[in-house]
């Protein structure tokens with residue numbers, strides 16, 4: 153076991169023993185190789201010129217029972233294939249994806265945080281198009297890299313402490329009929345400026361509306377939206393949000409706990425009716441949102457309205473229950489009745 157400060161890992165890159173790399177050439181993938189150091193890439197490669205890149209994020213946990221679990225890797229494998237299909241590029245099979253995740257965790261097992269620190273190993277599979285090609289063409293050659301870091305909470309913030317959000321009216325993360333529902337590298341760089349602006353104004357999260365009409369809630373920059381009201385879990389139905397695996401899992405947990413679930417269009421004015429609002433994603437499962445500020449311009453001082461959620465600066469009770477159940481399943485302390493966890497053979 154590595155000697156790390158497991159309680160304060162944050163989300164910084166802390167290099168493990170290396171990365172697993174497989175290359176697609178002449179119609180087949182090479183046997184995954186263990187590499188340590190820079191991965192070779194031609195300056196003419198498609199990814200450096202035209203951003204032919206998609207990726208995933210998932211986690212492995214060391215359970216209270218000592219069992220090592222990867223949470224829903226089959227879902228991530230399918231989502232990566234869907235992104236690659238959109239880019240018209242080769243992708244690893246579901247089986248190859250899962251077996252590389254498993255091998256990576258086994259190889260780097262001494263970097264997997266012990267149980268009890270609310271920490272895990274964050275796995276980052278990345279698929280890039282690597283043809284030497286300046287023509288605008290889809291890749292026929294690709295490199296699939298599996299990397300990972302031991303990770304605590306994404307921001308280093310206390311678990312379930314509510315944060316502030318602002319509606320993004322000046323910037324969109326997705327275009328109508330665009331790439332919002334795919335996990336492409338190219339979706340993220342264009343939102344950095346908006347995020348930096350929001351942070352400079354004192355907000356933690358940025359809430360995007362539907363890009364066509366700016367009247368409906370879409371999602372946060374790197375997490376889905378859900379609200380709770382009258383015992384119902386409500387989350388947006390939209391073509392431009394990423395289908396979050398955490399959100400999908402929380403919806404099932406909500407049903408299992410006896411709540412209703414609605415996936416539907418949410419006009420932003422409906423914000424005033426929610427008792428609890430959260431961002432959700434692999435990184436921290438749930439980030440409670442304390443306030444959402446609506447202002448015409450991100451950089452301006454004018455504020456149209458501030459919506460408040462939860463009481464006394466605490467995460468709402470329903471959201472907390474959903475969080476604890478899902479984290480319990482990942483840690484092996486709540487029964488995994490849906491067979492979500494993939495057990496790593498050590």
Ligand SMILES: Cc1ncc(COP(=O)(O)O)c(C=O)c1O
Pocket residue numbers: 209371372373374375376393394395396397398399432433434435
């Ligand atoms: C834009 C966006 N939405 C939502 C999510 C949450 O998805 P998941 O729960 O699969 O991590 C992410 C993170 O992957 C994201 O980048």
